[in-house]
Amino acid sequence: MLHTLAEPLLAVRGLTRRFGSLVAVSEVSLDLLAGECHAVIGPNGAGKSTLMGMIAGEIVPDAGTVLLGGEDIGRLSVAARARRGVGRTFQITELCSEFSVRQNVLLAVQTRFASPFHFLRRADRLSRLAAHVDAALVAAGLIDRAEHPAAILSHGEQRQLELAVVLACRPRVLLLDEPAAGLGLSETEELANRLAALKGRIAMLLVEHDMDTVFRLADRITVLAEGRVIASGSAEDIRADRAVREAYLGEMVDA
Secondary structure, rough: OOOHOOOOOOEEEHHHHHHEEEEEEEEEEEEEEOOEEEEOOOOOOOOOHHHHHHHHOOOOOOOOEEEEEEEEOOOOHOOOOHHHHHEEEEOOOOOOOEEHHHHHHHHHHHHHHHOOHHOOOOOHHHHHHHHHHHHHHHOOOOOOHHOEHHEEEHHHHHHHHHHHHHHHOOOOOOEEEOOOOOOOOOHHHHHHHHHHHOOOOOOEEEOOOOOHHHHHHHHHHEEEEEOEEEEEEEHHHOOOOOOHHHHHHHHHOOO
């Protein structure tokens, strides 16, 4: 199989995190290939967000390693990992509501690629920067809303703007932490369409409760329960796995 032959872009090995006597994540390992969407699912409290936090650098693991392109990034800060190409969206959208849609994306790019001599930049470089921002807005489906204040966007559009902000920072790996949380059916479908269009271009690690979105997007799925991996494989493998059905999917896979 291709998955066994290709070198992973992101390799998680034995990540473990304890909070007092609680083992939130226990020896979790998984791979993410270039251009792949790998979903992580499981019931509430399974350790999904803790796992994402350790990969992003927000939570220090008690054990284990995170490799990006073969480089151990486990000791790097959140900002340093972002500079290496790790981008992340959150369950709760964080935007500058008083800024326009375009300004939010531009601010992210300027922060990501900050230079104290920005006033000396050539006009052609600034033009390329503007084109890059517009490309992120197009990918997120917001180019027609570029000059609108972020404050007037719907919840679904705010999620799209958060995606544009992350895409503008040129991630190699996109960590998606419940991107469909709080969205209606049509908004979820719109976001899923945008993510589907990114497949093959950006590697995505997706944590999501909406199983329709997971089964549509994921090339592979890893299932957590009580902080441990109980199954990992294709969507078809996961649907058929008895342990997964008992621990999480239940009747959702019978429909």
